[in-house]
Amino acid sequence: MDIIEQFKKQLQGIELTPETEEIGEVIEIKDGVVKLAGLKNVENFELIEFEEANVLGLVLNLEEYEVGAVILGSDKDIKEGAIAKRTKKVFSLPVGEGFLGRVVDPMGNPLDGKGEIKAKEYLPLERKGPGVIDRKRISTPIHTGIKVVDALIPIGRGQRELIIGDRGLGKTAVAIDAIINQKNEKNRPYCIYVACGQKKSKVKRLVTTLEKAGAMEYTTIVCAFPDDPASFIYLAPFAGVTMGEYYRDSKRDALVVFDDLTKQAWAWREISLILRRPPGREAYPGDVFYLHSRLLERAARLSDENGGGSLTALPIIETQAGDISGYIPTNVISITDGQIFLNSTMFKKEQKPAIDVGTSVSRVGSDAQLKAMKKVAGRLKLDLAQFQELERFSEFTEELDAQTKNIIEKGKRIKQILRQNDLEPYPFEKEAIVVFAGVHGDLQSIPLDKIKDFEKELLQEMEVHHADILAEIREKEDFGEDIQKKVLEIVNNVKKQYGSQGN
Amino acid sequence: MKKDKEISFWARAMYAAIMENPEKGKEILDNLKKSLVKKKEIVPAIVKKFISIYSREQKAKLELAKDISDVEKKSIEKKVKTILGENKEIEYSLNSELLAGFRLKTKDVLIKASLKDTLAGLKQKIYGHN
Numbered sequence: 275m276d277i278i279e280q281f282k283k284q285l286q287g288i289e290l291t292p293e294t295e296e297i298g299e300v301i302e303i304k305d306g307v308v309k310l311a312g313l314k315n316v317e318n319f320e321l322i323e324f325e326e327a328n329v330l331g332l333v334l335n336l337e338e339y340e341v342g343a344v345i346l347g348s349d350k351d352i353k354e355g356a357i358a359k360r361t362k363k364v365f366s367l368p369v370g371e372g373f374l375g376r377v378v379d380p381m382g383n384p385l386d387g388k389g390e391i392k393a394k395e396y397l398p399l400e401r402k403g404p405g406v407i408d409r410k411r412i413s414t415p416i417h418t419g420i421k422v423v424d425a426l427i428p429i430g431r432g433q434r435e436l437i438i439g440d441r442g443l444g445k446t447a448v449a450i451d452a453i454i455n456q457k458n459e460k461n462r463p464y465c466i467y468v469a470c471g472q473k474k475s476k477v478k479r480l481v482t483t484l485e486k487a488g489a490m491e492y493t494t495i496v497c498a499f500p501d502d503p504a505s506f507i508y509l510a511p512f513a514g515v516t517m518g519e520y521y522r523d524s525k526r527d528a529l530v531v532f533d534d535l536t537k538q539a540w541a542w543r544e545i546s547l548i549l550r551r552p553p554g555r556e557a558y559p560g561d562v563f564y565l566h567s568r569l570l571e572r573a574a575r576l577s578d579e580n581g582g583g584s585l586t587a588l589p590i591i592e593t594q595a596g597d598i599s600g601y602i603p604t605n606v607i608s609i610t611d612g613q614i615f616l617n618s619t620m621f622k623k624e625q626k627p628a629i630d631v632g633t634s635v636s637r638v639g640s641d642a643q644l645k646a647m648k649k650v651a652g653r654l655k656l657d658l659a660q661f662q663e664l665e666r667f668s669e670f671t672e673e674l675d676a677q678t679k680n681i682i683e684k685g686k687r688i689k690q691i692l693r694q695n696d697l698e699p700y701p702f703e704k705e706a707i708v709v710f711a712g713v714h715g716d717l718q719s720i721p722l723d724k725i726k727d728f729e730k731e732l733l734q735e736m737e738v739h740h741a742d743i744l745a746e747i748r749e750k751e752d753f754g755e756d757i758q759k760k761v762l763e764i765v766n767n768v769k770k771q772y773g774s775q776g777n
Numbered sequence: 778m779k780k781d782k783e784i785s786f787w788a789r790a791m792y793a794a795i796m797e798n799p800e801k802g803k804e805i806l807d808n809l810k811k812s813l814v815k816k817k818e819i820v821p822a823i824v825k826k827f828i829s830i831y832s833r834e835q836k837a838k839l840e841l842a843k844d845i846s847d848v849e850k851k852s853i854e855k856k857v858k859t860i861l862g863e864n865k866e867i868e869y870s871l872n873s874e875l876l877a878g879f880r881l882k883t884k885d886v887l888i889k890a891s892l893k894d895t896l897a898g899l900k901q902k903i904y905g906h907n
Contacts, residue, residue, distance in 0.1 A: 293898065
């Protein structure tokens with residue numbers, strides 16, 4: 275069949291009648307926000323198309339005579355009097371497995387030069403979170419590979435755990451460790467990292483890190499850079515959560531990191547002020563709480579009737595000079611199910627990750643811990659609390675009784691053992707062994723500066739000579755008495771290399 | 778920003794008043810001037826805004842591929858009234874790029890009935906876009 279015949283066949287049955295389009299006219303444009311006259315029947319959150327500029331817009335304001343919209347792209351070709359037409363579609367995003375290993379913008383367009391992404395499914399960007407009946411109690415952990423988090427501030431699948439702290443304290447590192455650690459997990463969740471207003475160099479570094487760790491194969495990165503329009507920064511977290519919902523709703527687990535929501539709040543403030551919405555506290559619009567609550571309410575663990583999938587959210591918030599009582603931090607703290615607080619004083623004292631156990635909390639608690647971790651970490655919080663209290667007291671006195679000295683020495687060693695380098699997440703069974711050694715191993719006989727060597731030696735010993743114990747913990751997810759006895763014996767043997775007589 | 782809003786409100790009010798009583802246009806303008814004695818400087822801006830609102834709301838733009846007779850224009854005006862349900866002042870203009878037919882644009886509606894638009898629609902359909 276020649277090409278003419280093919281065209282004829284294609285064109286058969288096509289009716290060409292005059293088209294009637296609902297349109298509006300640009301009357302004002304500034305900083306990526308347009309005001310339009312017309313668009314009589316347009317809906318809120320509907321996409322509009324600026325035909326001549328080949329750019330889309332998103333309707334956000336419906337006023338008596340005007341419509342306000344943000345431009346999703348460059349505004350340089352949109353002039354006063356330009357025509358915008360209705361698409362009669364709400365903003366939907368392509369989703370699916372095709373996005374794994376890819377870096378995309380909030381519209382789902384690839385930024386990594388690896389070619390077009392084919393998606394069969396589209397999901398609306400704005401959706402309501404699942405209702406109470408559709409949810410299930412959070413009971414399965416999502417291990418971050420960070421000892422102090424998994425032992426003391428456990429995160430469950432479907433939980434929203436805020437990571438909060440000043441700049442440069444390792445908030446992103448905590449989230450990245452969590453993503454990398456999923457590589458070893460059973461029922462590995464799909465990960466989405468939303469770089470919201472992050473520098474391009476930082477994103478590049480992050481992609482390289484994830485690629486090196488082999489974590490990109492199950493991760494999607496959604497980027498809105500500082501030089502993108504404010505609308506992109508505002509939409510990026512919604513794009514990330516929509517991508518995560520695809521996995522949640524198809525009976526799988528997903529983890530989404532929003533890095534960071536402070537910048538999204540700034541972008542929303544900018545858009546709202548240009549749209550002339552009334553400014554409130556710190557010039558944020560009145561709905562800045564709703565901005566974050568409707569985003570984070572979409573993280574959930576679904577009931578078995580709904581497939582049992584989950585979407586865990588790790589939002590990040592940057593504080594100024596450690597002040598968590600700011601407007602946005604308090605908002606997000608009240609929305610989430612707990613927070614991991616990074617403390618600059620601890621960071622300066624080389625305690626890394628600089629997680630302040632006193633201020634950090636997980637409201638899901640030990641429900642999101644495996645039996646094994648519950649058993650080994652039970653006494654850890656108490657020991658640390660006692661230590662912190664006595665440590666402050668010991669600063670004022672030199673004469674301490676033996677028991678107090680013992681508690682302080684033990685606490686110092688536990689703090690040492692909870693130290694961990696960036697990008698070195700521990701598998702769950704190793705975390706259990708190390709925490710068990712710290713709490714029950716009586717490490718006071720080992721010099722403080724040798725604790726990290728001891729930890730390394732202990733894990734090496736376990737891997738080389740007692741791999742069966744590691745496998746058993748991993749398989750049974752328990753740390754029974756027989757295992758405890760065996761591990762204690764190994765701990766005592768390793769301790770001997772550090773001058774200890776053993777117990 | 779506050780001034781812009783004020784100008785916009787006055788222009789809207791003037792437009793609504795004139796639409797209700799078109800014969801009292803001069804009177805309405807005089808009243809406006811009286812009301813804004815202390816803000817005389819914004820009157821020209823209000824009038825300018827009023828004109829832009831009026832032309833947006835009350836005028837329709839008809840782009841034609843080639844010139845047409847007065848009889849044809851009358852028939853188009855009649856058709857426009859039946860489609861849009863209101864009397865619109867029609868501004869005619871020629872655009873040879875349309876090849877044939879016309880484009881009619883009001884504030885809210887764009888009717889594409891030109892050969893150029895038909896061909897563009899055909900192209901989209903061949904590509905499989907809706």
